[in-house]
Amino acid sequence: MIENCPECGEPGTMLVYGLPGPALADAAKAGRVSLGGCMIEPGQPDWFCPARHSWTDEDVDGRGRLLDEIVAECNAPPPPPTAHAGAGVVEWRAGESALTLVTPGAPDQVAPFAPSIPVDEYAFVVSPDERYVALFIDSGHDRHYPHDTHGFELFEVRPEFRHIGGLPALPGDGHPPVFSPDSRWLVGFVADGYRVRGTGRHFTDLFDKRSGARVTLDWARLRALRLPDQELHWVDVGVEMPVSAYPHEYMDWDTEDAVGFTAADVAVLRMPWGQEVAVSLPPSAPVTGDRPPTDPYYSAFQ
Numbered sequence: 001m002i003e004n005c006p007e008c009g010e011p012g013t014m015l016v017y018g019l020p021g022p023a024l025a026d027a028a029k030a031g032r033v034s035l036g037g038c039m040i041e042p043g044q045p046d047w048f049c050p051a052r053h054s055w056t057d058e059d060v061d062g063r064g065r066l067l068d069e070i071v072a073e074c075n076a077p078p079p080p081p082t083a084h085a086g087a088g089v090v091e092w093r094a095g096e097s098a099l100t101l102v103t104p105g106a107p108d109q110v111a112p113f114a115p116s117i118p119v120d121e122y123a124f125v126v127s128p129d130e131r132y133v134a135l136f137i138d139s140g141h142d143r144h145y146p147h148d149t150h151g152f153e154l155f156e157v158r159p160e161f162r163h164i165g166g167l168p169a170l171p172g173d174g175h176p177p178v179f180s181p182d183s184r185w186l187v188g189f190v191a192d193g194y195r196v197r198g199t200g201r202h203f204t205d206l207f208d209k210r211s212g213a214r215v216t217l218d219w220a221r222l223r224a225l226r227l228p229d230q231e232l233h234w235v236d237v238g239v240e241m242p243v244s245a246y247p248h249e250y251m252d253w254d255t256e257d258a259v260g261f262t263a264a265d266v267a268v269l270r271m272p273w274g275q276e277v278a279v280s281l282p283p284s285a286p287v288t289g290d291r292p293p294t295d296p297y298y299s300a301f302q
């Protein structure tokens with residue numbers, strides 16, 4: 001194989017011809033190979049260098065093996081999540097009902113727990129003071145859990161690594177919770193339904209395209225777990241909406257990366273329409289956002 005440029009000596013990038021499959025397309029997206037196009041003709045270069053010199057390479061088998069290696073590397077499954085807490089690393093080993101805290105030069109510490117929902121994806125969140133680790137779990141969708149369920153298990157790292165509680169099995173498409181800067185609050189902000197505030201009714205049941213009535217649509221919840229006593233405070237998060245609103249106006253509202261802090265006890269929620277609402281913790285009343293009316297010309301053509 002001639003992997004380096006015969007003219008300038010720089011390392012080359014392999015050119016691959018033909019229609020790429022998804023695995024090869026990923027390798028090309030990662031910049032590990034370059035796609036030379038669908039046409040396969042004699043005399044096409046097999047490599048090029050950063051100075052755009054190109055050359056041919058008779059070692060078809062060698063290039064084939066290298067290409068297989070590159071494609072396998074680019075498509076390897078990501079390693080399971082871990083978390084750094086103090087001098088240690090928290091791991092959830094396959095098949096175990098426990099987390100393990102691995103600290104160099106010290107015995108492993110094991111914190112048993114039983115996940116209360118099926119595990120599809122998980123992620124760790126460490127408190128700023130590294131005293132707590134939250135293990136966020138999402139059920140995904142399957143036959144037994146057609147609706148997304150999520151929750152988190154809470155662990156204390158110091159003085160002893162152990163499971164201390166959590167917030168299991170909540171409906172909705174969840175996102176990992178966020179610790180306050182002083183590690184005294186753990187908050188989650190999740191879109192979890194379409195409730196009409198104060199009525200127990202479903203917003204879509206009120207739909208009337210000719211009505212001018214407006215109600216408060218509670219579409220999300222803010223949950224704030226106070227630490228260390230784990231007292232849970234939660235409130236609805238809503239917005240005033242006309243009952244003539246079509247579902248496409250609100251069905252895609254999501255809360256990914258939509259909660260943060262401006263002070264130790266002030267959470268800020270970013271609404272899907274861009275508005276930011278500050279909430280003092282513990283939250284004492286439902287949160288109501290303020291959404292600008294939809295463009296009337298846009299609405300007229302629905």
Ligand SMILES: [Zn+2]
Pocket residue numbers: 005006007008009010049050051052053
């Ligand atoms: Zn070159």
